Amino acid sequence: MSILFVFLGSLLGMIVGTLPGLSVTMATALLLSLTYSWPTEYALSMIMGVYVVGVYSGAVSAILINVPGAPSSVVTTLDGYPMARKGQATDALFLATIYSVVGSVVGLLCLGLFAKPLSQLALSFRTVDYFLLACLAMGALSSLSGKVVASLLLGIFGVCLSFVGLDPITGTQRFTFGITSLQAGIPLVPVLLGLFGLSEALTMIHEERGVHFELFARSISVKKALSYLPFSLYYALLGTIVGALPGAGTPVASFLSYSQAVKRTKNPKIPFGEGAVEGIIASETANNACVGGALIPMLSLGIPGDGVSAVMLSVFLVHGLRPGPLFMSQSPEVFGWILRSGLLASLFLLLLGLVLAPRLSMIAKVKRSILAVFVIVLSFIGAYSFNYRSFDILLMVIFGFVGYAMKSQKLPTAPLILGLVLGPMMDANFRRSVLLMGEKGLIQYLASPLTLILLGLILLLALLPNYRKRSHDGDL
Amino acid sequence: MKKLSLLLIFILLLAGCSSQDFPNRSVQLIIPYSPGGTTDLVARAFAESFSKELGVDVTIINQPGASGSVGTLAVHDAKPDGYTLLVSADSLGIQRVMGLSTLSFGDFEPILLLTNDPKVIVVGKDSPYTTAGELFNAMREKGLSMSYTGPGGSGHVQALLYESLGAKLTLTPFPGGLDAIVALLGNQVDFTNSNASVVREYLESGDLKALAVCGSKPLQIDASVPLLEDEVEGAKELMDMPFTPLSLLANKDVPEDVLETLREAAKRAVESEEWKNYIASSGQETLYTEYSTVEEMKSFFSSFESRMSWLLYEAGVTESSPEEFSIPRP
Amino acid sequence: MKKLILGLLGLALFGYGFFLFHGGKEEIALSPGLMPMFLGVLTVILSFFYKEQWTKKPFPLRRGAFILIYLVLWNLVGFWVSTLVFCFLGFYILAEKKLPYAALYSLGLTLILDLVFIRFFRIMLP
Incomplete structure (x- = not known):
């Protein structure tokens, strides 16, 4: 019976993730209210369905229309959309599906087998380690497009945007210039919708008025697709660990993985940014592995790893469960439900991805201007639904125009999002570390194994070259 | 024309909201x-x-x-x-x-x-302090670090009250109550003051120890936790309200x-x-x-x-x- | 020219960061102005390396106007009317559908959105 609910959830997740403007967190919050009086097992089954499939399905719209369905799919647009433009949408979707399943399963296996040690690892991350992790991910700025300088500058701009509002450490207002509505800061989702959604819609209407893309049948064989499995495992583990860190979520995992892929892949058949499958694989594996990862601290410590697991936490509490360090020993059957529904949802992901996604790629054939109207309306609704503020729609529109200007100048939009996501992690944790350093000297404070490893990684990656075409006024 | 009038009627119907008895929606x-x-x-x-x-x-x-x-x-x-x-x-x-x-x-x-x-003072399970009295002495003598949820929050208010009792504190803000607890679990700070409902599970599992309740009534979930006013001089007048x-x-x-x-x-x-x-x-x-x-x-x-x-x-x-x-x- | 603008922006950023630092009581390493100052310096440095050209592109007046109309209407009368009007404008003028079809599609789309978002997802759109 709960299988039915996992399936319903998976279906819902597929819809929610594919449509820009609807997010998994939103759907989970809705389910929180909806399932208040349901038996716990059914509620959790449905939520796991939405969670697992929802994180994946952001890739569908990312690939098909260059509009990420969620912040974690931003990187998938970088190589997924170019593939769609060349008529290879089916291939891209196929890979995204398979590797999302891989990531999901790895994450859940880690949850099932290594929850305790991994949550201890997560606890040992101090604020300085979060800061270093953010720096590591910021290194992705140089890998997102051929225009490195522009990417860096846009990344800086994104970080500045993230500073708007109340400073979390001192409560001082930054960059608000007296505008009350800015006090809460610049929210991620409306900006994402504007920068990617609205701007793309504007481009669709003009540049490609009657254009639609070719759609070739799948050309990648199953064997070929699976040959990337060893490659993907690294990103699955990366995603799981990042997910297990409270405060770092799927966007961090996918950006970090993409930048790693760019540095580590010596000779991609197609360069990154023009349809390198390695890019799609890395980011999709990582963001689904994050799901299992985020559940680790949630179930073993009662500390959510990301937004969705935070809502799940309240689902537990509402149903009388008590998440915390004793949870796994007190309610082992719930743990089992979650694992089972997660794995089941991964199976449904595979099915839905293989069966539905190719049908959905028919969207690539719809007249762009009609699609555009649809995307614009969804962006409006999505921007409003995020926090029930009309001001966010204004932000969305502004960034829509900004994004359109950027796209017409062939500037990359992803770095801005990266900066917006990582800014607070870098700034707040740096300053917290200073506070926590206390009287200890800098050297003594840094002298913990984890911190040294992270420092080493940053140095190493800074020195490795990028396997990416550098360009100044060529294509992205 | 027909479609237009249908449309108009539709819109009017939607807009109309009869004001009968409260609540009717x-x-x-x-x-x-x-x-x-x-x-x-x-x-x-x-x-x-x-x-x-x-x-x-x-x-x-x-x-x-x-x-x-x-x-x-x-x-x-x-x-x-x-x-x-x-x-x-x-x-x-x-x-x-x-x-x-x-x-x-x-x-x-x-x-x-x-x-x-209720606000509860908690320390990690390996903490050298076993009573609130010891904790406060340490706070007064050498100063301690505490995690809290930001300026103006109830945790901050508590810290200010402790400082008025002579404590020296280094405060590190975190986004939420749970994050403040994570910092304590990771031994990054010496103690924190948390809300009872949030910290309950960690007390039960033993990962955290409650040293005192900052209020005038004992804790429902663990009546053995002493009131701060019984442990520290001068706390009574400060802890007599809901925070x-x-x-x-x-x-x-x-x-x-x-x-x-x-x-x-x-x-x-x-x-x-x-x-x-x-x-x-x-x-x-x-x-x-x-x-x-x-x-x-x-x-x-x-x-x-x-x-x-x-x-x-x-x-x-x-x-x-x-x-x-x-x-x-x- | 672009380099100059960027350089100035970097200086402004640095200045604002300094202003924040000055107005606060914290030491520099803790000040909210720290990052803005640091980023400002980075921006100035990067501005020297900036090489992008600016190609003149016409501004999308009609599309932009429709979107602004949508925005304004949304704030004035709420979700239903503004979405209906925008969809109609979009289908009729931008997608060049015939009038009755445009009207029908926009009504249909708005209805579907209403059903999905308001009734199903229970999101209270204005």
């Missing part, structure tokens, strides 16, 4: 914090029972941001018809002096005072009869089995038993605002002085 509870936090959970538990008493759906809308000021403003600006209500936490008492907004408890009509989550009151508020201009309906329904809602079970299992204290009339609620709010505003102002952490808003000294 769903009521919205605005929670100015993210889902999953204490305010959110209390509100959801309350909404279940409240909805049964009102006879209509009660939906929850989360509008987090700027320490609760975003959602608060939304209710303030909404139509005063009683369909949009606010579940507020303690921050509403200090938003003016902290420069977050121009609103305070006085800008709303109280429906019901809900709960208070984390959650309340249900309505827009100031809502008509009196609608307010009455809401108040009656709320009172009945907190008598329900489900709500009582929730309270018993969460470890929070009820406030409506002590402050049940409108006058009592209003006077509680003004004394709360008074004490908190002046405390924060004198510690030098506010944007403006309480005098600017005619907030009297406690």
